[in-house]
Amino acid sequence: MTDLPADLPGELEARADASAGRSTPWRTGLRRFRRHTVAVVSVGYLLLVVAAAVFAPTLSGYDPNAVDLEHVREAPSAAHWLGTDPTGRDVFSRLLHAARVSLGVGLAAAGLAVVFGTLLGGLAGLLGRWVDSVVMRLADVFLSFPTVVVTVVVAGILGPSVPTMIIAIGLFQWPVCGRIVRGVTLSLREQEYLLAARAAGAGSFWLMTRHIVPAALPPISVAATLAVAQAIGLESTLSFLGLGVQPPTPSWGNMLTDAQSLTVIAGQPWLWLAPGIAVALTVLAVNFIGDGLRDAVDPRQS
Amino acid sequence: MGAYLARRLMTNVLVFFLITIAIFWLVHKTPGDPIAMRIPPDQLNSGTAEYIAQRRHELGLDRPIVVQYWFWLVNAVQGDLGYSLLNGRPVTELLAERIGPTVELMLVGLLISLLIAFPLGILAARRRNSAWDYGTAVVSLGSVSIPVFFVALIGIYLFSLKLQLLPASGISDPTNPGLLDTLSHLVLPAVILGFANSGTYLRYVRSSMITELNADYVRTAEAKGASPRRVVVRHALRNSLIPVLTVIATNMGQLLGGAVVIEQVFAWPGMGQLAVSSVFQQDYSVIVGFALLVAILVLLSNLLADVLYTLVDPRVRLR
Numbered sequence: 001m002t003d004l005p006a007d008l009p010g011e012l013e014a015r016a017d018a019s020a021g022r023s024t025p026w027r028t029g030l031r032r033f034r035r036h037t038v039a040v041v042s043v044g045y046l047l048l049v050v051a052a053a054v055f056a057p058t059l060s061g062y063d064p065n066a067v068d069l070e071h072v073r074e075a076p077s078a079a080h081w082l083g084t085d086p087t088g089r090d091v092f093s094r095l096l097h098a099a100r101v102s103l104g105v106g107l108a109a110a111g112l113a114v115v116f117g118t119l120l121g122g123l124a125g126l127l128g129r130w131v132d133s134v135v136m137r138l139a140d141v142f143l144s145f146p147t148v149v150v151t152v153v154v155a156g157i158l159g160p161s162v163p164t165m166i167i168a169i170g171l172f173q174w175p176v177c178g179r180i181v182r183g184v185t186l187s188l189r190e191q192e193y194l195l196a197a198r199a200a201g202a203g204s205f206w207l208m209t210r211h212i213v214p215a216a217l218p219p220i221s222v223a224a225t226l227a228v229a230q231a232i233g234l235e236s237t238l239s240f241l242g243l244g245v246q247p248p249t250p251s252w253g254n255m256l257t258d259a260q261s262l263t264v265i266a267g268q269p270w271l272w273l274a275p276g277i278a279v280a281l282t283v284l285a286v287n288f289i290g291d292g293l294r295d296a297v298d299p300r301q302s
Numbered sequence: 303m304g305a306y307l308a309r310r311l312m313t314n315v316l317v318f319f320l321i322t323i324a325i326f327w328l329v330h331k332t333p334g335d336p337i338a339m340r341i342p343p344d345q346l347n348s349g350t351a352e353y354i355a356q357r358r359h360e361l362g363l364d365r366p367i368v369v370q371y372w373f374w375l376v377n378a379v380q381g382d383l384g385y386s387l388l389n390g391r392p393v394t395e396l397l398a399e400r401i402g403p404t405v406e407l408m409l410v411g412l413l414i415s416l417l418i419a420f421p422l423g424i425l426a427a428r429r430r431n432s433a434w435d436y437g438t439a440v441v442s443l444g445s446v447s448i449p450v451f452f453v454a455l456i457g458i459y460l461f462s463l464k465l466q467l468l469p470a471s472g473i474s475d476p477t478n479p480g481l482l483d484t485l486s487h488l489v490l491p492a493v494i495l496g497f498a499n500s501g502t503y504l505r506y507v508r509s510s511m512i513t514e515l516n517a518d519y520v521r522t523a524e525a526k527g528a529s530p531r532r533v534v535v536r537h538a539l540r541n542s543l544i545p546v547l548t549v550i551a552t553n554m555g556q557l558l559g560g561a562v563v564i565e566q567v568f569a570w571p572g573m574g575q576l577a578v579s580s581v582f583q584q585d586y587s588v589i590v591g592f593a594l595l596v597a598i599l600v601l602l603s604n605l606l607a608d609v610l611y612t613l614v615d616p617r618v619r620l621r
Contacts, residue, residue, distance in 0.1 A: 146562075149562055152574075156577065240451050262462075280452055
C-alpha cells in the first residue's frame with residue numbers, strides 16, 4: 001500500500017514535450033501536469049473539498065453537533081440534503097465539518113512523515129557508512145509494520161487520541177520519503193558544487209538545508225502528495241475503528257462507525273454512503289495528483 | 303549466502319528486542335496499576351495496601367525497571383503472557399484460539415489478490431500503454447485508494463442485504479454447518495481483503511514483467527519460434543516471480559492490517575477483532591500479547607523474504 005502505479009494517460013504526451021526548450025523547470029512541469037487530464041480534474045475536485053472544509057459553517061446551515069430528537073434518522077430531503085443521523089444531527093453539515101478534520105489530520109500526519117523522511121534520508125545519504133545501513137534497515141522494518149495494527153496497539157495501551165494517531169502515521173510512513181531523499185542525496189553527494197561547499201567549510205546542516213533539500217524538492221513533493229493520500233485513508237480507517245478522532249467531533253471515518261449495524265447499512269444508506277464516497281474520492285484524487293506530479297517532475301521515472 | 307542470512311537473522315533478533323523494549327516502555331507509561339486492577343473492588347476498601355505491596359513485591363514490581371523488563375521478557379519468551387484483565391484467561395490461550403481464523407482469512411485473501419494481480423499485471427505488461435494498461439492502472443489505484451472498510455460495507459449492502467446471497471457476519475452458522483456454510487461466510491471477507499491488496503502486487507507484477515519481457519533471452523526465445531504464451535509462461539513469468547515473491551513476503555504486515563479491519567466489519571473471530579475489542583475494554587495484557595505476536599509474524603515474513611530471495615535468485619547466492 002505504499003507505492004502507486006505510475007503510468008496513466010498523459011505520460012506519453014508528458015514525455016513528448018520534455019524536449020520543448022526555452023522554459024523554466026517549473027513551467028515545463030506545469031505544462032506536463034496540465035496534459036494529465038485525470039490529475040487536473042482531481043485538482044478541481046480537491047479544491048472543491050478544501051473550499052467545502054474552509055467554508056463549512058456558512059455552507060452547511062446547521063450546527064454539526066446540534067441534536068434534534070424530533071428529526072432522527074430522516075432520509076435526505078430539502079431541509080436535510082443528506083438526511084439526519086440517529087440523534088437528529090444534519091449529515092451534510094457533519095460531512096463538511098468532517099472534511100476539516102480529515103484533511104487536517106491527513107496533512108499533519110503526512111507532514112510529519114515527510115519531515116522525518118527528509119531528515120533521516122538526507123542524513124543516511126550524506127553520512128553514508130553505518131548511519132546509512134542503520135537508517136535503511138530501520139526503513140525496511142518500519143515499512144513492514146502495518147500502521148493500522150501499530151495504532152491499535154498504541155491506542156490500546158495509551159488510549160485512543162488524535163495526536164497518538166498522527167504520530168503513529170507519521171512514524172510509520174516516513175520510509176517512503178526517506179528512501180527518495182536518500183537516493184537524491186547519494187547522487188548529489190559527489191557533485192562538484194557540493195564538494196565545493198564542503199571545501200568551503202559547510203557542515204552537514206548547511207548542506208542539507210541549502211543544497212540537498214532544494215534539489216530533492218520535486219521528488220519530495222511527489223512523495224508528500226502520496227503520503228497525504230495514505231494518511232487520509234489511514235485516518236478514516238482508524239477513526240472508523242474508534243481509535244482515531246473521537247465523537248462528537250465528526251471525521252469521515254467515524255461517521256461510518258455508526259454504520260456497523262446491519263439495520264443502518266440496509267435502511268439508512270445516506271449515513272454511510274456519503275462519508276465513504278467522500279474519503280474514497282479524496283484519496284483517489286490525491287493519488288491521481290501524485291501520479292500527475294510524478295510525470296511532471298520526472299517523466300522517465302515510471 | 304549463509305553469512306548473508308545469518309546477518310539478517312541477527313538484525314531481526316535485534317529488532318525484536320527493540321520492539322519488546324518499546325512495548326514494555328509504553329505499558330510502563332500507562333497510569334493504571336496492573337496489580338490494583340486485579341483485586342476485586344470490594345476488597346480494595348478493606349485495608350489492602352499491605353496486600354498490594356506484597357503482591358507488587360511478589361511480581362517484582364518494586365524492583366528496578368530493567369529487572370522488571372527482564373522478568374517480563376523471560377516469561378513472554380516462554381509463552382507466559384499473563385492473564386486477560388477482563389476474564390482471567392491466559393493470554394496465550396486467547397490468542398491461540400484466534401490465530402486460526404485470521405491466518406485462514408489472510409491466506410485466502412492473499413490467494414485471491416494474486417489471482418487478480420497476475421493476469422491483470424501480465425496483460426498490462428504485454429499491452430503497455432493500451433486501454434488494458436490504463437484500465438488495470440485504475441483498478442490498482444482504486445484498490446489502494448478506497449478504504450477497505452467502505453468496500454466491505456458496500457459488499458455487505460449488495461451481496462448480503464440486497465441480493466441475500468452471502469452472510470454478512472461471522473465465520474460459520476452453528477445451525478447449518480458444512481463446507482458450503484464455511485465457504486459462504488469466507489467469500490465476502492476474503493474477496494474484499496484480496497481486492498484491497500491486489501493493487502500493490504499488480505504494480506509489481508506489471509513492472510517486473512516489463513523488465514523481463516525486454517530482456518535478451520525473451521528475444522532469443524521468440525526468435526527460436528516459441529509461442530507468445532510459452533514465452534510469457536515459461537520464460538518471462540518465471541523470472542519476474544523473484545521480486546513479486548519478495549513483495550508478497552514483506553507485504554504480510556499490510557495484509558494483516560487489512561484483515562484486522564475486515565474482521566471488525568464482518569465480526570470474524572480472529573486476532574484483530576480480539577485486539578480491537580481489547581482496546582475498548584483496556585485489556586492491556588491481551589494487547590501486549592497481540593503486539594508481540596504481530597511483531598514475530600512480521601519479522602518472520604521479512605526473514606522469509608530474504609530466504610526466498612537467496613533461494614530463487616542465483617545471483618544473490620554468490621554474495
